[in-house]
Amino acid sequence: QVQPVESGGGLVQTGGSLRLSCTTSGRAFNDYHMGWFRQAPGKEREFVAAINRAGTVTQYVDSVKGRFTISRDNAKNTMYLQMNSLKPEDTAVYYCAAARTYYSSSARMYGFWGQGTQVTVSS
Numbered sequence: 141q142v143q144p145v146e147s148g149g150g151l152v153q154t155g156g157s158l159r160l161s162c163t164t165s166g167r168a169f170n171d172y173h174m175g176w177f178r179q180a181p182g183k184e185r186e187f188v189a190a191i192n193r194a195g196t197v198t199q200y201v202d203s204v205k206g207r208f209t210i211s212r213d214n215a216k217n218t219m220y221l222q223m224n225s226l227k228p229e230d231t232a233v234y235y236c237a238a239a240r241t242y243y244s245s246s247a248r249m250y251g252f253w254g255q256g257t258q259v260t261v262s263s
C-alpha cells in the first residue's frame with residue numbers, strides 16, 4: 141500500500157495563499173488517483189478536490205472552485221493543492237488520499253490516507 145504524507149500547512153490571513161504538498165512512498169504514485177479532503181473541528185470530513193492518475197481530469201467542491209488548484213507531478217511522486225484567496229471558512233486539517241480504482245468526491249472510495257496538515261486562516 142502507499143503511504144501519503146502531507147505538508148505545507150500553516151497560518152495565513154484572509155486573502156493569503158498556501159501550497160500543500162502530498163508525497164507517497166515508493167514509485168507507484170502514478171498508479172493512484174488522488175484527492176484532497178479537509179475536516180474542521182466538530183465537522184465531518186469533506187471533499188475538496190481530486191485528480192486522476194494522468195493528471196488530465198480534475199474535480200472541485202463548489203466552495204473552492206476558482207480559488208484552489210489541484211495538480212500532480214508523477215515524476216516526483218507529488219500532488220499539490222494551490223490555495224489562493226483563503227477564507228476563514230477554509231480553516232481545517234487537510235488530508236491527502238489515494239484511490240486505486242477511480243477519482244471521486246466520496247471519501248469512501250479512497251483507501252489510503254495521510255495524517256493531515258493544519259491550515260488556519262485568520263480573519
